[in-house]
Amino acid sequence: MANPIVMPRLGDFMTEGTISKWSRSAGDAVAQGEVIAEIESEKLNYELEAGGAGILHTVAKEGEVVAVDGVIGYLLAEGEAPPEAQKPSGQSSASARRDARRAPAKQAGRAGVAGVASTPGARRLAAKLDVDIGLVKATGPRGRVTEADVRAFAESQQAAAGPAAPRGMPEPSGVAAMTGMRKSIADHMRSSLANTAQLSFFMELDVTEAQRMRKEASSPGGVTLSIVHVLIKACAEALKRNPALNAALADGSIFDFDEVNVAVAVALRDGLVVPVVRRANEKSVEEIARETTDLADRAKSGALGPDETLGGTFTISALGVVDGFTPILNAGQSAILGVGRTVEKPVVRSGEIVAREMVTVSLTVDHQVIDGAVAAGFMRRLQQLVERPASLFR
Numbered sequence: 001m002a003n004p005i006v007m008p009r010l011g012d013f014m015t016e017g018t019i020s021k022w023s024r025s026a027g028d029a030v031a032q033g034e035v036i037a038e039i040e041s042e043k044l045n046y047e048l049e050a051g052g053a054g055i056l057h058t059v060a061k062e063g064e065v066v067a068v069d070g071v072i073g074y075l076l077a078e079g080e081a082p083p084e085a086q087k088p089s090g091q092s093s094a095s096a097r098r099d100a101r102r103a104p105a106k107q108a109g110r111a112g113v114a115g116v117a118s119t120p121g122a123r124r125l126a127a128k129l130d131v132d133i134g135l136v137k138a139t140g141p142r143g144r145v146t147e148a149d150v151r152a153f154a155e156s157q158q159a160a161a162g163p164a165a166p167r168g169m170p171e172p173s174g175v176a177a178m179t180g181m182r183k184s185i186a187d188h189m190r191s192s193l194a195n196t197a198q199l200s201f202f203m204e205l206d207v208t209e210a211q212r213m214r215k216e217a218s219s220p221g222g223v224t225l226s227i228v229h230v231l232i233k234a235c236a237e238a239l240k241r242n243p244a245l246n247a248a249l250a251d252g253s254i255f256d257f258d259e260v261n262v263a264v265a266v267a268l269r270d271g272l273v274v275p276v277v278r279r280a281n282e283k284s285v286e287e288i289a290r291e292t293t294d295l296a297d298r299a300k301s302g303a304l305g306p307d308e309t310l311g312g313t314f315t316i317s318a319l320g321v322v323d324g325f326t327p328i329l330n331a332g333q334s335a336i337l338g339v340g341r342t343v344e345k346p347v348v349r350s351g352e353i354v355a356r357e358m359v360t361v362s363l364t365v366d367h368q369v370i371d372g373a374v375a376a377g378f379m380r381r382l383q384q385l386v387e388r389p390a391s392l393f394r
Contacts, residue, residue, distance in 0.1 A: 002083050003052050003075040007066045010041040010306040016067045017041045018179065019060050026058045030075070037072070041184065045302045050075060057082040065179070118145035129154045185271055192329050196249075197367035200326045203379050207342055208357045210389040217286065217393055227342060227359065228264075228318045229289040233392050234385040235337060236260045236281035239314060242378040245335040246313045249369050263312030263330065264292050266299045273299045274330065276312045285392060324360035334369045335378075338362040 007017050021038040024030055030050045037048040050056075054075030060066050074082055116133050118126075122145045126133040133145055136153045140146040165172050178186060192198075207227055214225040239246045239260050248255045262280040266273050275295035277288055298304050317327040318339035327338040340360040347356040361382070365375045385392060 001077070002057075002080060003054060004071045005036070005048075005051070005073040005075065007068050007070045007072055008039065008046070008048060008306065009068045010039070010046055010309070014041050014068055014184075016065050016184075017046075018065050019062055019072060020045070021062055022058060023047075024056050026056055028056050030054065030056050046306060055080070063179075116145060117143055119147065121147045122150050125150045131157075182271055188331055189328050192331055195331075196329055198329060198364055199367040199370075199372070199375070200362050200364045201372075201375050201379055202324060202360060202362050203383060204358050204360050205383055205386045206347065206356050207359050207386060210386050210392075211342070211357055213389055213393050214285070223286055223289045223293065225285055225289045228316065228339060229285050229292060230389065230392060231318075231337070231339060231361075231386065232262050232264065232277060232280055232288050232292065232316055233283075233285045234382055234389075235314060235316060236262055236283075237385055237392065238378055238381040240281055241381050242374065244374050245365065245370060245378050247334045247369060248313065248332045249334060249366060250332055254369055257313045259313065261311050261313045263309075263315040263333075264295070265315065265317035265327075266296045268300060273304065273309060274312060274315060275299055275304060275308050276310065278311065324362055326362050326364055329364060329366060333366075335363060335365045335375075338364065 010017065018040040019037055020040045022036065023038060024034070024036045030036055030053065032050055032053050034050050035047045036050050036056060039046045039048050052075055054077060056073060057076050058073045060070075060072040064072075066072055076082060117138065118133055118136075119140065122136075122140075123133060125131075125147050126136070126145075129150065131150055131154050133150065136145050136149050138145045139149055163175060163177075165175075207230075210230050211227060214227065214230050218225045243256060243258075246257050246260055248257070259279060260281040261276050261278045263274040263276045266275060275292075275298075277283070277291055277295070280288060283291070295304070295308065298308075312330065312333065315327075315330050315333060315336040316339060317336060319325060320341045322340055323343070324340040325338050327336045329336050338361065340362075342357050342359045344355050345358045346353050347358065348354075349356070361379075363375055363379055
C-alpha cells in the first residue's frame with residue numbers, strides 16, 4: 001500500500017514549507033530513516049527522513065511551497081502504481097512563478113472595443129489601463145464586461161509579466177522573488193503587527209556589576225558567559241514574579257504557563273531562527289550559556305531539530321551594534337525583550353558623576369494581554385536583578 005510522505009510541521013506557527021531539494025530521485029529504492037528531501041521553513045532547514053522503506057515517487061517539485069500535512073510524495077511497494085495524487089495544497093511552485101514572469105504578455109490596447117458588450121465604466125478603465133477589452137472575460141449581467149472584470153484582467157496580466165520596480169526607481173541590478181525563510185519571516189512579521197496591539201517600553205540598565213561577575217564566572221578554556229546569558233537568567237527570574245508576561249494569546253483566549261521557556265533570536269545569513277532554552281528559570285547562568293552557545297552553533301550549521309524552536313513563552317533579541325530597537329512580537333507570545341549594545345557612560349551616583357557600563361533594553365508587549373503597569377513592574381524587577389546580580393550567580 002502506498003505510504004504518503006507529507007510536509008512536516010517544524011514550528012508552532014508553521015503553515016507551509018518549501019522543498020528545497022529532493023535528496024533521492026523518483027524511482028529510487030529508499031530505506032527507513034534515509035534522508036529523502038531537504039525542507040525549508042521560516043525557522044530552519046530540515047532533512048526529511050523516510051518513515052518506511054519503498055520506491056520513491058515524488059509529487060511535489062523542488063522549489064514548491066506546500067502546506068503542512070500536504071502530500072509531497074509516496075513510498076511504494078515494488079511494482080505498485082502511485083495513487084491518483086492531487087496537486088499539493090499551498091502556493092504555486094517557484095519554478096511556475098518564474099515561468100509566469102518569463103511568459104510574454106499579450107499585447108494590450110483599445111482594439112476590440114467595438115462590438116464588445118461592456119459598461120461605460122469598464123470602457124473608461126480599459127482605456128486608462130491600456131487593456132484590450134475584447135480579451136476580458138465578462139461576468140456582468142447579460143454577458144457585459146464590468147469594471148471589476150477589467151481590473152482583474154489587468155492584475156492578472158501584471159502578475160504574468162512579473163514584478164515591477166517602484167515607480168521612479170533606477171533600473172534594478174537584479175530581481176529575486178521573496179521565497180523560503182525570508183518570505184515566511186515577512187509573512188509572520190506582518191501578521192504579528194496586524195493581529196496584536198504592540199506597545200514598547202524602554203529602560204537603561206547599569207550592567208557594570210553584572211559584567212564584572214560574569215567575567216569572573218567565565219572559566220578559562222571553558223564556557224564564556226556574556227551579558228545576554230545574564231539577561232536570559234534575569235528575565236526568567238523576573239517572569240516568575242510577573243507571570244502575566246509568560247502567556248500566549250490564541251483563539252481569543254489567554255493561556256498562562258508555569259514553565260518559563262526563553263526563545264533566543266539567532267541571526268543567520270538569510271534570516272533569523274529562534275531556538276528555545278527550556279525551563280530557563282531552573283538553570284544557572286553557566287548552564288544557560290552552554291545551552292544557548294550549542295543551540296546557536298547548530299542553528300548556524302542547519303543542524304537544529306524542529307522541536308528546538310517550539311514552545312517559547314518569552315523571547316530575547318540582542319543586537320550588539322545599536323543602542324536600542326523595538327523587536328516585533330513572535331506570533332502568539334505576549335512579550336519580547338530587545339537588547340542593545342553595552343556602552344560606558346557618565347552617570348550620576350550619590351551626587352557624583354562616575355563612569356558606568358549601561359545597556360538600553362526595550363520590552364514590547366501585546367497590549368491586548370499586558371497592561372502598562374504590569375509591563376513596568378516587569379521592567380523594574382528586571383532592573384533590580386541585573387543591577388544587583390548576586391542572586392543570579394548562586
